[in-house]
Amino acid sequence: MKKTEDILERLKGQMPPVPDGDLLTESIMQAINATTDNHGRIVSLWMQVIRTVSSAAAVLFIALFIGLNGHKAEPGDRTAMESETTLRTSMPVVTDKTDALKAHKEMMERRKLRQSKQTKIENLYAEI
Amino acid sequence: MMVQIDSEIIDSCRHGNTAAFRTVVQTYQPMLYSLAVKMLANQEEAKDIVQDTFIKAWQSMDSFDNRYSLSTWLYTIASRLCIDRIRRLRFSEPMPDDIAVFHDYVSDDNPQRQLESSEWVSVIKVLAGKLSNKQRLVFTLSQLEGLDSKEITEITGMDAGQIKANLSMAKKSIREQLIKLGYEKD
Numbered sequence: 001m002k003k004t005e006d007i008l009e010r011l012k013g014q015m016p017p018v019p020d021g022d023l024l025t026e027s028i029m030q031a032i033n034a035t036t037d038n039h040g041r042i043v044s045l046w047m048q049v050i051r052t053v054s055s056a057a058a059v060l061f062i063a064l065f066i067g068l069n070g071h072k073a074e075p076g077d078r079t080a081m082e083s084e085t086t087l088r089t090s091m092p093v094v095t096d097k098t099d100a101l102k103a104h105k106e107m108m109e110r111r112k113l114r115q116s117k118q119t120k121i122e123n124l125y126a127e128i
Numbered sequence: 129m130m131v132q133i134d135s136e137i138i139d140s141c142r143h144g145n146t147a148a149f150r151t152v153v154q155t156y157q158p159m160l161y162s163l164a165v166k167m168l169a170n171q172e173e174a175k176d177i178v179q180d181t182f183i184k185a186w187q188s189m190d191s192f193d194n195r196y197s198l199s200t201w202l203y204t205i206a207s208r209l210c211i212d213r214i215r216r217l218r219f220s221e222p223m224p225d226d227i228a229v230f231h232d233y234v235s236d237d238n239p240q241r242q243l244e245s246s247e248w249v250s251v252i253k254v255l256a257g258k259l260s261n262k263q264r265l266v267f268t269l270s271q272l273e274g275l276d277s278k279e280i281t282e283i284t285g286m287d288a289g290q291i292k293a294n295l296s297m298a299k300k301s302i303r304e305q306l307i308k309l310g311y312e313k314d
Contacts, residue, residue, distance in 0.1 A: 003306060003311050003312045004299065004302060004303045004306050004311075004312055007234055007255075007306070007311070008271050008299075008302070010239055011243075011251070011271070011272055012271060012272065012274050013272075013273070013274040014242060014243060014272075015158055015159070015162045016161070016162055016165055016166075016243060016244065016245040016247075016248045017158075017244065017245055018157060018158055018161045018175075018178075018245070019171060019245050021157060021158070021161075024157065024161075024175055024178065024179070025150070025153055025154060025157060027179060028153050028157075028178070028179050028182045028183070029146065029149075029150055029153065031179060031182075031183055032146055032149060032182070032183065032186050033146060035183065035186070035187065036144060036146060036186075
């Protein structure tokens with residue numbers, strides 16, 4: 001047992017030198033600064049995640065906003081043209097040929113009806 | 129081997145003063161590295177443990193109890209991190225190079241010879257490779273770091289009886305290893 005005790009006694013209290021101790025200190029301090037805000041308060045990991053996610057969401061939202069507003073109406077871009085026409089006239093827009101024909105017929109019928117009413121009134125005046 | 133630091137520096141750290149915390153890091157880094165490299169027998173893992181210990185300490189500075197010394201508190205954090213890390217690490221058998229380093233140290237006539245960090249890795253692999261986690265922790269704190277029973281109780285939470293039993297079993301295992309290597313007679 002003596003040899004064991006001798007060896008252990010020689011090892012007791014010895015402190016191994018830290019390889020690249022200064023680099024390790026700097027690395028620790030960088031990690032510490034990364035978890036601390038400008039006022040010296042410790043920022044939790046959750047808070048860091050929330051900040052990163054909200055920043056990314058804000059950038060995405062701005063990009064989406066700019067992208068949508070920068071989109072110009074081109075010939076063939078039916079949806080954009082329709083919306084422009086709607087804004088300008090504030091009237092329903094006829095988009096189909098069948099609808100156009102139907103509307104024309106209705107207009108002609110109304111005109112005929114008006115003309116026949118006019119003729120009747122004129123005939124009545126003539127009789128009087 | 130406990131080092132003490134001014135209470136004003138601790139208060140500054142509590143108020144988020146990173147410059148004050150740098151002083152803490154510079155003061156206790158060698159102590160924590162010493163513990164970690166002796167526990168893990170791995171220099172890079174030991175550096176990781178030192179860094180993780182300081183980050184954890186910085187983040188929970190408010191929970192530091194002034195009744196204990198800062199070194200005991202840091203030792204406690206580092207010990208727990210080491211035990212967690214040991215569970216994931218596999219200790220390899222000492223290689224012929226490790227045994228050669230150990231032989232070179234033991235046969236050196238100079239009793240004051242200080243081991244380099246890499247030499248410590250070899251010595252620990254030879255001596256403590258067969259120890260359980262608790263035995264290794266008690267052996268490191270008591271025999272290698274030179275802490276007394278009261279400090280070890282504060283760090284590990286073990287009572288004096290458990291410390292004594294674990295230390296006795298650790299020494300027995302080390303002796304068996306030295307018998308196997310021919311340094312000690314059966």
